[in-house]
Amino acid sequence: MEWSRFHRHKWDQATTFAWKNFSSAPVRRMFSFVTVLGRAALPEDKLKELTELTQEMKSSYSAAKICRYDPTRRRLDNGDYDYNADNDLDNDIGCIPTLSLEPHLVQLMATSRDPEELRYVWRAWRDAAGRPLRGKYTRFVELSNEAARLNGFEDAGDFWRSDYETDDFEDIIDGLWAELRPLYEQLHAYVRRKLIEKYGDTIVPPRGPIPAHLLGNMWAQTWTHILDLTVPYPGRPSVDVTNTLRRQGYSPFDMFRLSESFFISLGLEPMPSTFWQKSLLIKPTDRDVICHASAWDFCNGIDYRIKQCTQITMEDMITAHHEMGHIQYDLQYRNQPFIFRDGANPAFHEAVGDVLALSAATPSHLQEINLLANVDESFENDINFLFSMALDKIAFLPFGYLVDKWRWEVFSGEISESQYNSRWWDLRVNYQGVSAPLLRDEDDFDPGAKFHIPANVPYVRYFVSFIVQFQFHAELCKAAGHSGPLHRCNIYRSAEAGRLLRNVLSLGKSRPWPEALSVLTSGRTNQLEAGPILEYFEPLMSWLESQNKDEFIGWQENEAIVLGVVSSNASVRPFSAVIAALKSPSRRASLLSSTFGLRVTDFETSPVLWLRSDSSKAVQKDGMCLREPWNVLRNPTDFRAQKPHTEFT
Numbered sequence: 001m002e003w004s005r006f007h008r009h010k011w012d013q014a015t016t017f018a019w020k021n022f023s024s025a026p027v028r029r030m031f032s033f034v035t036v037l038g039r040a041a042l043p044e045d046k047l048k049e050l051t052e053l054t055q056e057m058k059s060s061y062s063a064a065k066i067c068r069y070d071p072t073r074r075r076l077d078n079g080d081y082d083y084n085a086d087n088d089l090d091n092d093i094g095c096i097p098t099l100s101l102e103p104h105l106v107q108l109m110a111t112s113r114d115p116e117e118l119r120y121v122w123r124a125w126r127d128a129a130g131r132p133l134r135g136k137y138t139r140f141v142e143l144s145n146e147a148a149r150l151n152g153f154e155d156a157g158d159f160w161r162s163d164y165e166t167d168d169f170e171d172i173i174d175g176l177w178a179e180l181r182p183l184y185e186q187l188h189a190y191v192r193r194k195l196i197e198k199y200g201d202t203i204v205p206p207r208g209p210i211p212a213h214l215l216g217n218m219w220a221q222t223w224t225h226i227l228d229l230t231v232p233y234p235g236r237p238s239v240d241v242t243n244t245l246r247r248q249g250y251s252p253f254d255m256f257r258l259s260e261s262f263f264i265s266l267g268l269e270p271m272p273s274t275f276w277q278k279s280l281l282i283k284p285t286d287r288d289v290i291c292h293a294s295a296w297d298f299c300n301g302i303d304y305r306i307k308q309c310t311q312i313t314m315e316d317m318i319t320a321h322h323e324m325g326h327i328q329y330d331l332q333y334r335n336q337p338f339i340f341r342d343g344a345n346p347a348f349h350e351a352v353g354d355v356l357a358l359s360a361a362t363p364s365h366l367q368e369i370n371l372l373a374n375v376d377e378s379f380e381n382d383i384n385f386l387f388s389m390a391l392d393k394i395a396f397l398p399f400g401y402l403v404d405k406w407r408w409e410v411f412s413g414e415i416s417e418s419q420y421n422s423r424w425w426d427l428r429v430n431y432q433g434v435s436a437p438l439l440r441d442e443d444d445f446d447p448g449a450k451f452h453i454p455a456n457v458p459y460v461r462y463f464v465s466f467i468v469q470f471q472f473h474a475e476l477c478k479a480a481g482h483s484g485p486l487h488r489c490n491i492y493r494s495a496e497a498g499r500l501l502r503n504v505l506s507l508g509k510s511r512p513w514p515e516a517l518s519v520l521t522s523g524r525t526n527q528l529e530a531g532p533i534l535e536y537f538e539p540l541m542s543w544l545e546s547q548n549k550d551e552f553i554g555w556q557e558n559e560a561i562v563l564g565v566v567s568s569n570a571s572v573r574p575f576s577a578v579i580a581a582l583k584s585p586s587r588r589a590s591l592l593s594s595t596f597g598l599r600v601t602d603f604e605t606s607p608v609l610w611l612r613s614d615s616s617k618a619v620q621k622d623g624m625c626l627r628e629p630w631n632v633l634r635n636p637t638d639f640r641a642q643k644p645h646t647e648f649t
């Protein structure tokens with residue numbers, strides 16, 4: 001709040017200057033940023049309300065816990081697991097919710113192969129984390145829009161998009177997605193077939209969207225944890241070095257040192273000593289912290305920190321690179337005027353660490369640092385490697401887009417409050433080709449079960465980052481003199497690549513991002529381009545096309561399967577009985593509520609459930625430093641000027 005007042009004071013002064021007439025372009029640019037006040041433009045009472053609301057949503061999300069899955073308990077007469085009872089966290093069934101998202105639920109979603117357990121966890125998390133936020137979020141949208149309008153924007157989405165300093169941002173994103181969608185669809189079709197081999201076609205529809213709980217991740221946003229079910233050529237050396245890290249006794253600290261050594265090998269900055277003293281790299285046991293990994297710039301040129309509840313896994317090793325990339329960027333632009341100390345755009349900030357990780361995760365680099373024994377560069381190994389990268393980088397793309405597409409439409413009013421959840425699922429089905437494993441309705445608030453919604457962190461930056469990082473990779477590889485396929489490039493120890501990267505990063509936000517791209521590409525382009533990411537995955541694309549010759553590519557929404565209807569023992573209650581009940585409106589409401597514990601309010605106007613034509617299954621349709629507390633600070637007075645723009649996906 002104090003910072004808001006200070007900022008507001010500056011704003012009052014700046015907006016009264018005729019700054020648009022200044023002759024110096026950098027000074028004009030500075031003023032254009034200072035005159036955007038953000039939420040601090042609100043009158044004091046509303047600012048307070050919005051600040052508290054955001055804080056409440058975040059705490060509520062991070063405090064959410066669920067009960068353990070216990071298949072031996074609470075069955076309905078027909079054998080169905082009794083979701084209704086088990087999720088009623090406040091009643092007296094004696095369940096004490098103890099499982100939190102990190103690490104428990106993340107691990108469960110990643111490792112469980114029991115579809116019922118996954119379905120339970122998937123739903124219980126949304127009940128605990130998403131649902132309670134719905135009312136708060138509605139008010140939050142009103143206040144955010146009001147703040148945006150006071151800053152001269154149409155709504156809060158318009159305000160967010162202004163970070164990208166271009167009028168056709170949505171068209172740019174649509175264009176990129178259109179180029180990448182064919183690759184996504186090939187990956188989707190292949191993974192769907194592998195999941196059918198594992199779970200059967202009564203759970204995974206051959207021509208439909210994939211049920212969202214089977215992809216190894218709470219939000220189906222990356223699919224790396226089902227590599228074991230999908231790996232193209234099984235029985236070959238795994239490029240996941242998790243076990244080696246553990247065997248070699250790596251600590252969280254060691255993993256960050258490893259990441260730092262990559263930056264240093266390029267001639268970039270080592271982490272300052274305060275980083276090692278003050279970062280929080282291990283989950284504390286004596287207090288609750290928000291475990292979502294983030295990087296912090298305290299805006300004093302000295303104090304930079306990372307907060308990450310680090311596990312010893314390859315995934316967290318990559319995350320360590322990601323977070324350290326934020327700090328490296330912070331360090332590179334620290335000599336810029338205060339107001340330009342930011343990424344060229346938010347996606348650039350997300351990309352830096354990932355760019356290094358693209359090299360760091362190559363089998364050749366892992367061998368170089370003794371994490372992998374000799375792996376020959378056979379076609380099969382290449383495909384395995386590219387496939388595991390695609391489960392991360394390609395699988396993520398539609399989710400990376402739709403989170404903000406949903407929010408932009410919410411902020412603009414195109415999605416009304418009564419459609420929050422159904423429109424969320426429209427986007428999930430249309431873009432990702434995943435469907436909810438259970439009926440959803442408008443009492444649910446599934447967007448709220450994803451950190452960035454309650455925490456109010458814009459998301460499309462990750463989509464853009466996943467594309468622009470391959471542009472970076474391609475250019476740095478060129479600078480490093482790499483020849484051969486792009487996915488084999490490793491820029492470790494290349495001073496030339498380091499110099500080029502430094503030239504781009506040290507600009508901070510002093511120039512519009514197209515100019516930064518122009519520096520990166522030596523003037524070849526100033527646009528976001530899908531070319532490099534497509535080039536990187538080209539060998540995989542060809543392989544997937546040949547594998548998918550007989551597959552249905554894409555998905556039909558009306559083929560989706562609602563697994564809530566499939567009981568653990570299907571013979572106990574024939575589907576025909578369920579279908580018959582669903583056809584009668586009065587019985588439908590009671591069935592839905594007794595079977596799924598759902599209150600289906602406006603079922604007729606917003607149908608979320610159709611019947612499959614074969615009647616065998618039911619189907620579903622559907623620069624400024626901020627002021628959030630570094631919640632592990634010992635001395636809370638020194639966080640006034642901190643800059644946590646940098647959360648993890």
Ligand SMILES: *[C@@H]1O[C@H](CO)[C@@H](O)[C@H](O)[C@H]1NC(C)=O
Pocket residue numbers: 512514515526
């Ligand atoms: C991008 O490059 C084009 C063509 O070279 C140029 O006309 C345009 O002004 C550049 N855009 C920016 C924002 O630098």
Ligand SMILES: [Zn+2]
Pocket residue numbers: 322323326349350646647648649
């Ligand atoms: Zn990040």
